[in-house]
Amino acid sequence: xxxxxxxxxxxxxxxxxxxxxxxxxxxxxxxxxxxxxxxxxxxxxxxxxxxxxxxxxxxxxxxxxxxxxxxxxxxxxxxxxxxxxxxxxxxxxxxxxxxxxxxxxxxxxxxxxxxxxxxxxxxxxxxxxxxxxxxxxxxxxxxxxxxxxxxxxxxxxxxxxxxxxxxxxxxxxxxxxxxxxxxxxxxxxxxxxxxxxxxxxxxxxxxxxxxxxxxxxxxxxxxxxxxxxxxxxxxxxxxxxxxxxxxxxxxxxxxxxxxxxxxxxxxxxxxxxxxxxxxxxxx
Amino acid sequence: xxxxxxxxxxxxxxxxxxxxxxxxxxxxxxxxxxxxxxxxxxxxxxxxxxxxxxxxxxxxxxxxxxxxxxxxxxxxxxxxxxxxxxxxxxxxxxxxxxxxxxxxxxxxxxxxxxxxxxxxxxxxxxxxxxxxxxxxxxxxxxxxxxxxxxxxxxxxxxxxxxxxxxxxxxxxxxxxxxxxxxxxxxxxxxxxxxxxxxxxxxxxxxxxxxxxxxxxxxxxxxxxxxxxxxxxxxxxxxxxxxxxxxxxxxxxxxxxxxxxxxxxxxxxxxxxxxxxxxxxxxxxxxxxxxxxxxxxxxxxxxxxxxxxxxxxxxxxxxxxxxxxxxxxxxxxxxxxxxxxxxxxxxxxxxxxxxxxxxxxxxxxxxxxxxxxxxxxxxxxxxxxxxxxxxxxxxxxxxxxxxxxxxxxxxxxxxxxxxxxxxxxxxxxxxxxxxxxxxxxxxxxxxxxxxxxxxxxxxxxxxxxxxxxxxxxxxxxxxxxxxxxxxxxxxxxxxxxxxxxxxxxxxxxxxxxxxxxxxxxxxxxxxxxxxxxxxxxxxxxxxxxxxxx
Numbered sequence: 001x002x003x004x005x006x007x008x009x010x011x012x013x014x015x016x017x018x019x020x021x022x023x024x025x026x027x028x029x030x031x032x033x034x035x036x037x038x039x040x041x042x043x044x045x046x047x048x049x050x051x052x053x054x055x056x057x058x059x060x061x062x063x064x065x066x067x068x069x070x071x072x073x074x075x076x077x078x079x080x081x082x083x084x085x086x087x088x089x090x091x092x093x094x095x096x097x098x099x100x101x102x103x104x105x106x107x108x109x110x111x112x113x114x115x116x117x118x119x120x121x122x123x124x125x126x127x128x129x130x131x132x133x134x135x136x137x138x139x140x141x142x143x144x145x146x147x148x149x150x151x152x153x154x155x156x157x158x159x160x161x162x163x164x165x166x167x168x169x170x171x172x173x174x175x176x177x178x179x180x181x182x183x184x185x186x187x188x189x190x191x192x193x194x195x196x197x198x199x200x201x202x203x204x205x206x207x208x209x210x211x212x213x214x215x216x217x218x219x220x221x222x223x224x225x226x227x228x229x230x231x232x233x234x235x236x237x238x239x240x241x242x243x244x245x246x247x248x249x250x251x252x253x254x255x256x257x258x259x260x261x262x263x264x265x266x267x268x269x270x271x272x273x274x275x276x277x278x279x280x281x282x283x
Numbered sequence: 284x285x286x287x288x289x290x291x292x293x294x295x296x297x298x299x300x301x302x303x304x305x306x307x308x309x310x311x312x313x314x315x316x317x318x319x320x321x322x323x324x325x326x327x328x329x330x331x332x333x334x335x336x337x338x339x340x341x342x343x344x345x346x347x348x349x350x351x352x353x354x355x356x357x358x359x360x361x362x363x364x365x366x367x368x369x370x371x372x373x374x375x376x377x378x379x380x381x382x383x384x385x386x387x388x389x390x391x392x393x394x395x396x397x398x399x400x401x402x403x404x405x406x407x408x409x410x411x412x413x414x415x416x417x418x419x420x421x422x423x424x425x426x427x428x429x430x431x432x433x434x435x436x437x438x439x440x441x442x443x444x445x446x447x448x449x450x451x452x453x454x455x456x457x458x459x460x461x462x463x464x465x466x467x468x469x470x471x472x473x474x475x476x477x478x479x480x481x482x483x484x485x486x487x488x489x490x491x492x493x494x495x496x497x498x499x500x501x502x503x504x505x506x507x508x509x510x511x512x513x514x515x516x517x518x519x520x521x522x523x524x525x526x527x528x529x530x531x532x533x534x535x536x537x538x539x540x541x542x543x544x545x546x547x548x549x550x551x552x553x554x555x556x557x558x559x560x561x562x563x564x565x566x567x568x569x570x571x572x573x574x575x576x577x578x579x580x581x582x583x584x585x586x587x588x589x590x591x592x593x594x595x596x597x598x599x600x601x602x603x604x605x606x607x608x609x610x611x612x613x614x615x616x617x618x619x620x621x622x623x624x625x626x627x628x629x630x631x632x633x634x635x636x637x638x639x640x641x642x643x644x645x646x647x648x649x650x651x652x653x654x655x656x657x658x659x660x661x662x663x664x665x666x667x668x669x670x671x672x673x674x675x676x677x678x679x680x681x682x683x684x685x686x687x688x689x690x691x692x693x694x695x696x697x698x699x700x701x702x703x704x705x706x707x708x709x710x711x712x713x714x715x716x717x718x719x720x721x722x723x724x725x726x727x728x729x730x731x732x733x734x735x736x737x738x739x740x741x742x743x744x745x746x747x748x749x750x751x752x753x754x755x756x757x758x759x760x761x762x763x764x765x766x767x768x769x770x771x772x773x774x775x776x777x778x779x780x781x782x783x784x785x786x787x788x789x790x791x792x793x794x795x796x797x798x799x800x801x802x803x804x805x806x807x808x809x810x811x812x813x814x815x816x817x818x819x820x821x822x823x824x825x826x827x828x829x830x831x
Binding site: 008010040042043045047050055057058061062063064065066067068071074075076077078079080081082083085086103104107261262263264265266270271272274275278279280281282283 | 311429462463464465466470474477478480482483485502503506507508509511513514515517518519521522523524525526527528529530531533547548551555639644675676677678679680681682683684685686687688690694695696
């Protein structure tokens with residue numbers, strides 16, 4: 001195949017300093033690594049929602065399905081169901097995955113759909129110019145909550161643990177190398193891989209200093225231990241100041257949803273035989 | 284002329300639908316055209332259910348106002364349906380559960396003597412019906428053999444006792460029709476979709492299309508068909524987007540409430556050009572309404588659902604055979620023209636049971652997506668027809684980019700004014716291409732006497748009752764099967780010479796009449812029904828004669 005940079009020539013409109021650049025390059029590198037190992041680039045499909053993160057669909061030169069707000073995951077499951085040879089990943093925002101389309105996140109974890117979901121969690125709505133999200137800290141002053149939010153955030157890692165996800169990780173745009181490694185491992189995982197990426201929003205919620213000060217790489221943590229993963233996930237509640245671990249929290253092999261379907265294709269003759277048999281039984 | 288109506292009634296949970304279906308099969312095997320209506324409240328056990336099977340020596344697709352035989356599995360069946368009985372109606376009842384003037388069948392005693400479980404009580408009653416109606420027992424054996432393969436011997440033994448206990452009150456001659464395959468509308472839609480090349484079906488349960496999900500899930504047990512029941516209708520239509528983007532011909536099924544949830548992604552299909560098919564079963568609305576009853580109130584919702592302007596196919600089949608044929612065509616046309624398609628049906632059609640007749644499996648064109656050689660693939664290449672060559676990943680050396688934003692030919696988001704105009708025009712041209720395809724498929728059905736001065740104009744499931752009434756009154760019937768794109772020219776031709784056009788609709792506002800008016804066709808008068816029940820033949824005849 002001709003050399004492909006994986007980057008389209010489309011003009012990039014993320015703000016200077018946006019965390020999305022880090023995710024873009026980490027993702028590009030992870031995809032390039034897959035390609036170097038022999039995975040054909042044309043078998044990789046990216047699904048995005050709507051929001052700043054979603055421009056990834058325009059910027060990465062791979063198959064993409066630029067969906068609507070909150071609606072990446074069922075599309076990705078549909079693609080994987082249609083063709084299990086495809087590697088399918090979602091880039092979703094925290095508004096997408098945790099607010100508008102939370103149901104899909106929980107159910108993809110429950111059914112262990114073989115897709116990788118990268119949540120660009122900047123804890124604020126960027127494209128709609130600065131409102132709170134489900135992971136904004138309590139008291140967040142946004143344009144829809146000028147007096148500060150009155151509801152605390154939820155913890156997406158704990159949510160994924162109780163929903164049955166088999167691969168749960170957290171990365172940050174402040175640690176690109178580790179992020180790239182997490183994405184690579186997520187893409188290789190057979191089943192539902194969830195990666196929450198704490199990303200700074202240069203314009204509306206620039207808390208890089210917090211992630212630098214409180215962040216640390218998980219070490220000595222056994223990702224096969226569910227109880228330990230739960231405790232680790234609860235260490236930081238996305239609200240108060242506490243140590244914020246980055247790395248793989250939980251990993252467990254589970255039966256894969258799409259592998260339980262019969263992927264053969266009916267021939268035209270098979271179809272007509274089948275229809276005839278059904279009609280005969282109804283006579 | 285033979286014309287027999289049999290009401291089978293009992294408590295919800297007593298297998299009334301299956302019992303009614305056996306009655307239909309007996310009369311089908313006797314050589315008659317049958318139609319079965321199923322009436323049930325929205326509950327699982329204890330309410331009153333009934334079916335009416337009508338059999339005649341001509342095609343029928345609606346009930347009459349009176350029934351000739353009542354098969355009562357409980358007292359309610361007798362007490363609640365006195366208005367449906369005439370002087371000579373024969374009541375056959377389970378004497379352990381009801382009392383009436385008629386023929387009591389000691390079901391409980393027979394079951395005890397035959398050491399049969401209570402679930403076989405219906406077989407006993409069916410046997411008694413066959414005995415009273417003068418249907419040879421060999422016909423009972425044939426029907427049970429195909430329809431109740433489990434516990435056949437015991438069921439037949441019980442049926443034979445019921446048969447023997449009955450006094451013959453009718454003598455049904457052998458008819459000359461069929462036997463046909465008897466299908467529900469849901470099953471006919473399912474078979475049509477399979478004929479059209481269906482690879483996947485995704486749905487969340489909702490009356491009246493749940494049984495389409497059940498039917499196709501059953502097919503998927505034995506065949507490579509992907510059937511998924513996800514968390515909600517939003518997920519349903521999005522999975523369909525993903526499946527179709529990756530090359531699988533996919534349909535979804537729902538009713539009005541579920542379709543409300545789907546509309547955002549239905550609109551997405553208008554822009555990302557992913558072919559989708561929605562089976563939309565109407566019931567009495569608004570909102571939860573009468574969940575298990577019928578209506579034709581969602582036509583304008585279907586014509587306009589989703590933000591933005593984009594072409595769509597809306598077909599409204601009128602009977603079992605049309606449902607099968609047009610489901611196949613809808614799937615085929617959605618993929619040929621890359622537009623979302625709606626198969627608009629209702630509870631009457633979905634859950635009614637009738638014979639599948641000739642023409643149910645039309646030949647379908649091969650789709651041809653010639654991709655210009657050389658260069659990278661561009662999903663939204665601008666063409667004269669508006670239809671871009673559609674490929675699915677993996678395409679070696681190319682990225683296949685679908686996009687819900689306004690996009691350029693490669694599928695990259697743009698906000699440029701000129702590209703917006705060009706792409707909008709391209710998508711609208713698909714509507715013209717679709718109309719061109721539609722014109723070759725007889726999108727307007729005509730029946731009755733050509734040249735009759737009074738024309739009944741109908742859509743969807745009122746077709747059979749209109750046909751019968753038009754036959755009785757020497758009128759003609761015109762039914763646009765395709766409602767979007769609107770086949771205005773064909774409809775005008777079909778209506779030419781009509782002195783009076785009477786629109787028959789099961790809604791309050793006259794939705795087809797409004798659609799016609801918008802297209803320069805004036806309906807003279809309307810007959811409407813809004814109680815959730817389909818028209819009975821005599822009822823429609825009376826209502827029409829009041830205005831015609």
